[in-house]
Amino acid sequence: MKKLPVNKDAYSESSKKSVGFEFLDDYYEDKKYRCKKCYKQDVFTAEEQKNTFEVKKAYMWQQRFLCNVCYQEMVKIKKEMSEIEAGYIKDKETVICDKELLKRWLFLLKEYPKYWQRENAAQIAFVLKAINNA
Ligand SMILES: [Zn+2]
Structure with a gap:
């Protein structure tokens, strides 16, 4: 499985203030999840996670729930x-x-x-x- 290093400095300010921020893993790993609309299984890839939290600055607890x-x-x-x-x-x-x-x-x-x-x-x-x- 592909792993990507987490760059905590690139996280949004609200994420940095969030409870649990200091316990973030050092690496992103592909995460399997089930779509809440069609129930199909999809993967939130390590690459997509890095992009979501470090480039798009999404809040760190934001999870994927749609495929x-x-x-x-x-x-x-x-x-x-x-x-x-x-x-x-x-x-x-x-x-x-x-x-x-x-x-x-x-x-x-x-x-x-x-x-x-x-x-x-x-x-x-x-x-x-x-x-x-x-
Ligand atoms: Zn779906």
Whole structure:
């Protein structure tokens, strides 16, 4: 198994202050985990861990819980939702009358929590109402 040295200096400030920081292992090792969405087994590789904590500065206790496929899917859903939202803010009248777009928005809002992300209940209620009025 591949091992990579841990560079504690590269960790985020909040990680450095975290309980357990001083007990970090000296090496990253590939970690197996099961996806919470599709239950497929995936590996959080030593290389990905180094990149996550030392380059992207993720908080040290952040763990992987989605496989790569589900993670990419979740990011896609999030991106499309924020695009629709931005479109709505720019031109409320057009979006509010576009039943197909509203239905797509509702679908995305309902898919998102399946990836263990926070559900936006207020926005779901709003879009549902808009669909009924469109
Ligand atoms: Zn998955």
